[in-house]
Amino acid sequence: MSQHATPAIVTDVEGTIAIVRFNRPAERNTLSTPVLDQLDSIVSELTANPHLRAIIFTGTGDVFLSGADIRELSKLDQTSARAFSQRGQAIMQRIAGAKQTTIAAINGYCMGGGLDLALACNVRIASSTAVFAHPGARLGIITGWSGTQRLPRLIGKDAAIDLFVTARRLSSEEALQLGLISEICDPVLEGALRLATTS
Numbered sequence: 001m002s003q004h005a006t007p008a009i010v011t012d013v014e015g016t017i018a019i020v021r022f023n024r025p026a027e028r029n030t031l032s033t034p035v036l037d038q039l040d041s042i043v044s045e046l047t048a049n050p051h052l053r054a055i056i057f058t059g060t061g062d063v064f065l066s067g068a069d070i071r072e073l074s075k076l077d078q079t080s081a082r083a084f085s086q087r088g089q090a091i092m093q094r095i096a097g098a099k100q101t102t103i104a105a106i107n108g109y110c111m112g113g114g115l116d117l118a119l120a121c122n123v124r125i126a127s128s129t130a131v132f133a134h135p136g137a138r139l140g141i142i143t144g145w146s147g148t149q150r151l152p153r154l155i156g157k158d159a160a161i162d163l164f165v166t167a168r169r170l171s172s173e174e175a176l177q178l179g180l181i182s183e184i185c186d187p188v189l190e191g192a193l194r195l196a197t198t199s
Contacts, residue, residue, distance in 0.1 A: 031068050108131070
């Protein structure tokens with residue numbers, strides 16, 4: 001199978017649990033516009049399914065999600081940037097408002113918009129090698145997908161401002177100490193499945 005034929009997102013439903021796997025590690029699992037379109041459709045379909053009790057989001061290789069595609073962001077003007085931001089916010093809100101338990105099984109790098117998606121989930125657990133950051137400050141931007149609202153609520157205003165301003169990276173241990181995640185588990189997907197079956 002060619003690289004272009006590889007699906008960006010793979011969805012598996014096992015009984016009452018759905019696993020949504022971001023599947024473009026070579027592109028660092030960026031949330032480009034085509035991937036957002038696919039994610040929007042998948043999330044809409046899964047959250048409307050009354051038979052599902054849990055939805056797990058995870059990544060591939062050493063990447064959970066690395067957020068928006070920087071090449072796309074550089075081409076946005078004021079109008080299209082607003083629309084792009086609102087599109088991402090709507091998807092994150094759909095995840096946050098899901099009747100199912102939503103779990104982020106963070107297997108690796110969780111950056112920018114990827115961290116926003118994790119924050120929209122009910123539960124976040126991570127592998128011991130996961131890395132977290134909101135790196136926008138290094139690029140002169142800030143996340144537009146509701147992370148600026150959800151992160152302070154979760155870890156406190158001071159800690160959230162520190163992460164936004166410095167763009168520094170957190171290890172799993174630091175994320176656990178801050179309350180960003182609730183558990184470190186290897187392999188993380190097994191931990192997420194365990195949580196899903198008991199939720």
